[in-house]
Amino acid sequence: MASAKGVPYEEYVNEPNNQDFSSIPGDTGLPLVGHTFSFYKDPFEWARENSPKYGPVIKVNLLGGGGVVVLGPELMEHIYLDPGRNFSSRMGFLDRVGTFFGGSVIMEDFEQHRHQRRILQTAFKNDSLKHYTSEINGIYERALNEWDADEGKTVPFFMYVKELLLEVAAEIFIGEKGRGSQMKKINQSFIDCVNGTMYIVPFPFPGNTLYKGLKGRKFLEKTFRALVPVKRAGNDKDMLSYFSREKDEEGNYYSDEEIANQAIFLLFAAHDTTTAAITHTIYYLTRYPEAKEKLYQECKAYYDKTGKDQLDYEDLDQVPYMQQVFFEVQRMRTSTPLVPRRTIREEELAGVKIPAHTMILTVPRYTCHMEEYWTEPFKFDPDRFSPERAEHKQHAFLFHPFGGGAHKCIGMHFSQMEYKCLIYKFMLRYEFEARHKKEPFMQSLPLPKPGDDMPIVFKKRT
Ligand code: HEM
Numbered sequence: 001m002a003s004a005k006g007v008p009y010e011e012y013v014n015e016p017n018n019q020d021f022s023s024i025p026g027d028t029g030l031p032l033v034g035h036t037f038s039f040y041k042d043p044f045e046w047a048r049e050n051s052p053k054y055g056p057v058i059k060v061n062l063l064g065g066g067g068v069v070v071l072g073p074e075l076m077e078h079i080y081l082d083p084g085r086n087f088s089s090r091m092g093f094l095d096r097v098g099t100f101f102g103g104s105v106i107m108e109d110f111e112q113h114r115h116q117r118r119i120l121q122t123a124f125k126n127d128s129l130k131h132y133t134s135e136i137n138g139i140y141e142r143a144l145n146e147w148d149a150d151e152g153k154t155v156p157f158f159m160y161v162k163e164l165l166l167e168v169a170a171e172i173f174i175g176e177k178g179r180g181s182q183m184k185k186i187n188q189s190f191i192d193c194v195n196g197t198m199y200i201v202p203f204p205f206p207g208n209t210l211y212k213g214l215k216g217r218k219f220l221e222k223t224f225r226a227l228v229p230v231k232r233a234g235n236d237k238d239m240l241s242y243f244s245r246e247k248d249e250e251g252n253y254y255s256d257e258e259i260a261n262q263a264i265f266l267l268f269a270a271h272d273t274t275t276a277a278i279t280h281t282i283y284y285l286t287r288y289p290e291a292k293e294k295l296y297q298e299c300k301a302y303y304d305k306t307g308k309d310q311l312d313y314e315d316l317d318q319v320p321y322m323q324q325v326f327f328e329v330q331r332m333r334t335s336t337p338l339v340p341r342r343t344i345r346e347e348e349l350a351g352v353k354i355p356a357h358t359m360i361l362t363v364p365r366y367t368c369h370m371e372e373y374w375t376e377p378f379k380f381d382p383d384r385f386s387p388e389r390a391e392h393k394q395h396a397f398l399f400h401p402f403g404g405g406a407h408k409c410i411g412m413h414f415s416q417m418e419y420k421c422l423i424y425k426f427m428l429r430y431e432f433e434a435r436h437k438k439e440p441f442m443q444s445l446p447l448p449k450p451g452d453d454m455p456i457v458f459k460k461r462t
Contacts, residue, residue: 009109012088012344017065018358024068025352026050026059034061042444043338044365047071051366057352060361064095064202067340067359071366073373075349077397079341079362080404085110086347087360089407092340097268099210100193100217103258104265106407113406119254119262120410123242130313131237132172133417137310139168140425151460154435156453158279161422165275166190168418169267174227175238186223190267192216198446217264224260239266266411272447273335274415278422279454280333281325284380286434286456291382295325299427311424313417322420324382327392330401332380334365337444339403364400373398430458 029035039046039060047069050058056071070079079087090098090109098107105116122128143164166187170176176183196213204211224240231244232253243259285292298321303309311319341360346353354360369377373394375384384391392399402409409415434456441451 009090009112012091012342012357015357017067017342018355019065020355021059021061021066021068021358023353023355024057024059025054028059028061033063034066036061036063040445042442043069043361043363044369044444047363047366048369055350055352057349057354065359067361068354069361069363070349071363072350072370073367073395073397076362076364076367076400077395077404078349079360080397080400080407082405084347086344087341088344089113089341091342091344091357092359094342096197096199100196100213101261101265101268103261105262105410106265106269110406115248116258116262117410118248119243119246119259120266122246123239124410124414126313128237128239128242129413129417132414133311133313133316133421135172136168136418136421137312137425139171140164140422141310143167144425144429147458148460150458152457154455154457157282157456158275158449158453161278162271162275164422165271165278165418169271171238173239173263173266173270174224175231175236175241182223185219189216189219190264190271193220193264194268194272194446220264221260224263225256228256228259239263269409270411270415274418276333276335276448277326277329277415277419279449280329281419281423282432282456283434283450283454284329284332285325286432288380291325291380295321295423296427298322299424302424303428309425309428311421316417316420319420319424321382322423323416324385325423326416326419327385327399327401328380328382331368331374331384331392331399333442333448334368334401335448336364336401336403337448338362339364367398367400370398429460431461432456432458 029038035046039062046060047058050069051071056075058069058071060067060069070076088109090107093101093106101107105113105120108116147160170183170186174186176186192212193216194213195209196216199208199210199213201208201210204214227240228244231238231241234241240259240263243254243262245253247253285295298319302315302318306315308315317323339362341362343354343356343358343360345356348354368374371377374391375381383389397404402412434454436450436452436455440454443449443451
């Protein structure tokens with residue numbers, strides 16, 4: 001059966017993952033578990049350890065099935081741009097993400113992907129972003145007024161940001177204001193779905209991660225599907241409303257199910273990525289006081305010049321150092337530690353033959369630390385992105401935190417707006433210090449963050 005838009009999915013979607021890695025450089029790791037623990041603990045470190053031995057294309061042996069790790073800007077470009085239409089995003093994400101976020105834009109390939117991506121388009125146009133910016137500033141102001149009460153206490157900054165961005169998602173994505181019980185249930189279901197993607201036991205039974213995740217998914221589906229007709233009939237400006245009113249190439253509304261699937265995935269794609277970016281910014285600023293001071297001075301100068309205690313949409317380009325800080329944080333701790341694909345046919349990468357239906361795992365952070373391109377790659381140095389140095393411009397795919405090609409992040413501008421508006425307010429309002437008990441373990445999966453949730457103490461500036 002062909003998919004709705006004629007993509008011959010039947011040629012590859014029912015094929016099992018290839019498990020013959022005899023043509024691929026690398027070793028098989030420990031008996032039974034292979035590389036499972038070392039790879040999932042930190043795919044970046046794993047890649048750095050193995051690439052000097054085996055090159056840019058390396059087999060990785062994981063419980064539940066192996067794959068091939070692919071590294072470096074040339075190969076990243078080839079995979080993301082996919083001129084031969086040979087890398088399936090759908091099959092790359094299927095196993096874990098697909099269980100909870102099926103039917104979403106990342107789970108489609110080629111024409112069917114284009115068809116689904118149309119659902120999202122109006123919600124990410126300039127006019128829509130302008131509207132969200134002013135709404136988001138209002139939410140941030142309310143939240144920071146509450147945070148003031150915690151002045152002088154040690155607080156887990158990561159948890160504060162996570163909760164705040166869930167509130168933003170509720171209002172901007174679904175149009176639900178406040179923190180009512182329905183919203184709490186939506187947020188909890190969403191968190192259960194994200195945790196569900198990291199299941200260890202592959203069978204659901206009451207209480208386990210997979211069970212809770214599937215239950216969460218059911219609740220989200222039911223809730224979102226019921227909202228679609230209501231949103232379609234109204235003229236609200238939240239994302240779900242835009243999606244509900246979008247029409248396909250033939251001028252028909254998308255089905256309630258298609259819209260619900262996209263909206264649920266959007267929560268997933270948007271939330272942890274931006275939470276990680278903001279949390280890591282505070283992590284690095286507490287370690288690099290010069291960068292912190294320079295960023296504060298930029299915010300202060302803009303405030304002195306304009307009298308604005310918030311960045312409006314048209315101000316977002318007026319804080320170039322903050323932009324460099326954002327990029328440097330993404331380079332140091334890329335919000336998406338792994339980007340998967342699966343080959344459709346046999347492929348040759350850097351002279352290595354990769355069989356059809358092979359899982360490909362790319363590690364964007366690896367490319368961001370290659371010594372041949374970056375000066376002192378482990379140093380937090382936002383000025384490497386300045387127009388004078390522009391280290392990232394040596395290759396189009398040397399620095400690609402938002403991916404590239406057909407699946408390039410649709411929320412790229414939204415996330416930077418969300419980031420800049422909060423960092424601007426936070427820098428102007430508070431002085432802050434880290435309060436780690438010891439140097440934290442930096443977690444990579446399921447989402448990157450300091451393992452101790454980034455304890456800080458903040459004090460209002462006078
Ligand atoms: C720092 C923040 C973010 C980072 C680093 C990031 C990164 C990425 C990357 C690397 C991809 C491509 C994945 C692939 O090729 O398989 C992607 C896709 C996507 N992102 Fe983001 N993202 C961020 C924030 C957001 C936000 C805020 C939203 C929505 C409001 C969003 C929505 C999406 C969607 C819908 C896709 C799938 C696009 C498609 O398949 O066509 N992202 N993101």
